Amino acid sequence: MVNDTCAAATEPARLPTIGVIVGSTRPNRFAGIAADWIAEHLRARDDVLVRVLDLRDFPMPFFEETYSPAAPGREPFQNEHVARWRGEIGAADGFVIVTPEYNRSYPAVLKNALDYVYVEWNRKPVGFVGYSATGGVRPVEHLRLAAVELQMAPIRQAVHLPRAVIAAFRSGAGVEDELRQHDASATAMIDELLWWTRVLRAGRNELPVAR
Numbered sequence: 117m118v119n120d121t122c123a124a125a126t127e128p129a130r131l132p133t134i135g136v137i138v139g140s141t142r143p144n145r146f147a148g149i150a151a152d153w154i155a156e157h158l159r160a161r162d163d164v165l166v167r168v169l170d171l172r173d174f175p176m177p178f179f180e181e182t183y184s185p186a187a188p189g190r191e192p193f194q195n196e197h198v199a200r201w202r203g204e205i206g207a208a209d210g211f212v213i214v215t216p217e218y219n220r221s222y223p224a225v226l227k228n229a230l231d232y233v234y235v236e237w238n239r240k241p242v243g244f245v246g247y248s249a250t251g252g253v254r255p256v257e258h259l260r261l262a263a264v265e266l267q268m269a270p271i272r273q274a275v276h277l278p279r280a281v282i283a284a285f286r287s288g289a290g291v292e293d294e295l296r297q298h299d300a301s302a303t304a305m306i307d308e309l310l311w312w313t314r315v316l317r318a319g320r321n322e323l324p325v326a327r
């Protein structure tokens with residue numbers, strides 16, 4: 117019989133994985149640009165693996181299950197896109213959520229994706245890239261509240277991209293220059309996120325998660 121302790125001791129250390137969640141699915145979205153930019157910042161590090169989780173690739177129905185994913189002892193949801201989404205969330209050690217502002221909050225498609233999963237979010241850190249006329253402050257604040265209920269650790273440092281960045285994208289010129297002005301804030305957010313990722317990964321299973 118394999119001794120778990122010995123097996124763990126001899127396993128090569130796996131780098132932590134950060135999932136970058138693309139929070140808009142519109143055909144002409146800015147979200148993809150912001151997600152690629154922050155993913156490149158992460159890929160420049162040698163201490164992390166990156167998975168871009170584009171909600172376009174997970175066309176989940178609006179939540180319509182008979183129980184919450186937080187309900188203990190229930191079957192996982194059967195919808196194939198939900199099952200794949202849950203698998204991706206479970207495989208990641210931390211997240212960056214890239215979110216626009218829709219009517220002072222974050223998009224419904226993103227809320228739906230959060231609601232479908234529970235255990236796999238628990239005790240994982242999440243950082244944010246928000247954008248809007250006011251830098252996406254409000255959707256990020258709303259996401260922090262949801263993250264607490266999901267028993268995640270929302271981190272303070274965030275990237276807030278203002279109107280000028282979106283305008284440069286829409287005009288077709290200069291978005292890289294605009295984004296470059298936010299490189300330092302991306303680095304600060306990622307530094308903090310990766311610290312939380314390492315620490316929570318090491319301690320995640322020390323104590324059962326309270327329900």
Ligand SMILES: Cc1cc2nc3c(=O)[nH]c(=O)nc-3n(C[C@H](O)[C@H](O)[C@H](O)COP(=O)(O)O)c2cc1C
Nearest residue numbers: 140142144145146147216217218219220248249250
């Ligand atoms: C439904 C909707 C609601 C919006 N509400 C706001 C808002 O409350 N405040 C704001 O500054 N911008 C608002 N915007 C502008 C978006 O932040 C901007 O269009 C952004 O590019 C949308 O992100 P996306 O292109 O990645 O979908 C809204 C856009 C949409 C489509």
